[in-house]
Amino acid sequence: MTIQHPSPDRVRFGVNYVPSAGWFYSWLDFSADAVRRDFEDLAGLGLDHVRVFPIWPWIQPNRSLIRRRGIDELLELIDIAAEFDLDVAVDLLQGHLSSYDFLPSWVLTWHRRSLFTDPAVREGVIRYVDRVSRAASSRSNVFAITLGNEVNNLWPANPTDAAGSSGWAAELLRTVSAAAPYVLGLYSLYDAAWYDPEHPFHPVDAAELGDLTTVHSWVFNGVSTLDGPLGQATVSHADYLVELAAATAGDPARPVWLQEIGAPRPDVPDADAPAFVRRTLDLVLANPALWGVTWWCSHDLDRSLADFPEREYDLGLFTTAHRRKPLAVELAAVITEQRAAGRTARQQGRRGTAADRPGLLCEVDLRERPDRRREVAPGSAFHSEWVRQRGSGPLAIVPATRAADPKYLTTRGIGRLIEPTERS
Incomplete structure (x- = not known):
């Protein structure tokens, strides 16, 4: 699918939908009324989409059985979203959600075999991906289908290597493209793919496979310990990850979707959450590669449900009683301001991009040397230098291997290059 390059005057804003009643267990007792009540909460924030997780x-309890009712309930949820003028992105393989893994019994116990490498499992997954993609794309408000939520969390319980994970994703994305040619086909990974040198899911796949790159920015990965909940390293992490993704892509115009970002406790205390929203979004919205922002998540998790990590219970923009929280108020304000600025930019015939940014040279080529990922991870010398200089304004990351390519630099809006040791 061909998509246009983004600009900050038309960034998309959405939310990852976590049902207020029963978490994702609510799919077992689907209630259209409950979904409609949740989407009514979201409609007032200025959001344009929801990301949903069947x-x-x-839906596929047996390799050869796909439940029609499960698909019908997903379609009903998509139709309810349309009632509130919300577009929908559908994730397929859940897979991993909020510290729990959901896998069918036909890849477990006596049938234990890797989701990523076993041929019989692959055949079953392809059937599921094809069936759900065809059904979801029948709805005009569905704009994206992602293979699953952070599928690399399912390793090492499902063994694979770099070639296996890459081939798996490429084949399933071809399945999505054939079944749903007019929606975005996407690949979702958590940030070990960018920072862990031993991880068998590589940056080049995140930056090449699918129609755009998705990143998930969570400051509980250690970045919040560098300088606190509102420190520069913490509030710039989303922008850093978007920029790292943009720098890794072969196509300098490839967009990046900030598909997950949240304000997790205790890393970001409640009192600091609105400021975290404001400062984080102010920084990342200046990035010309940014395609969209999707907040995690819509609603808190009912504390009657046991055994979740503590931070999972209070990530919502709304409480389970549908009360709008202060960080939701701040998010809505940012969206309103951004849309107004976009209208002004369009009326004046200009794009709101951060043109002629400086670019910090990076000696680590993540495409060719994923074994050097630790050198760009939070707390590394390179990251620390980027954070320091980002305090002076928008800052690109430029692989040293592309520093002499003027077309590349121009496409990415980079006006001059900075050596990592240079002091401004």
Whole structure:
């Protein structure tokens, strides 16, 4: 699918939908009324989309059985979103959600075999991906289909290597493209793919496979310990990850979707959450590669549900009683301001991009040397230098291997290059 390059005057804003009643277990007792009540909460924030998560083993409990009712309920949810003028992105293989893994019994116990490498499992997954993609794309408000939520969290319980994970994703994305040619086909990974040198899911796949790059920015990965909940390293992490993704892509115009970002406790205390929203978005919205922002998540998790990590219970923009929280108020304000600025830019015939940014040279080529990922991870010398200089304004990352390519630099809006040791 061909998509236009983004600009900050038309960034998309959405939310990852977590049902207020029953978490994702609510798919077992689907209630259209409950979904409609949740989407009514979201409609007032200025959001334009929701990302939704059908649970894979409840739709495909056997390799040769795909439940029609499960698909019908997903379609009903998509139709309810349309009532509130919300577009929908559908994730397929759940897979991993909020510290729990949901896998069908036909890849477990006596049938234990890797999701990524076993041929019989691959055949079953392809059937599921094809069926759900065809159904979802029948709705005009569906704009994206992602293979699953952070599928690399399912390793090492499902063994694979770099070639196996890459081939798996490429084949499934071809399946999505054939079944749903007019929607975005996407690949979703958590940030070990960018920072862990031993991880068998590589940056080049995140930056090449699918129609755009998705990144998930979570400051509980250690970045919040560098300088606190509102420190520069913490509030710039989303921008850093978007920029790292943009720098890794072969196509300098490839967009990046900030598909997940949230304000997790205790890393970001409640009192600091609105300021975290404001400062984080102010920084990342200046990035010309940014395609969209999707907040995690819509609603808090009911504390009657046991055994979740503590931070998972209070990530919502709304409480389970549908009360709008202060960080939701701040998010809505940012969206309103951004849309107004976009209208002004369009009326004046200009793009709101950060043109002629400086670019910080990076000696680590993540495409060719994923074994050097630790050298760009939070807290590394390179990251620390980028954070320091980002305090003076928008700052690109430029692989040293592309520093002499003027077309590349121009496409990415980079006006001059900075050596990592240079002091401004």
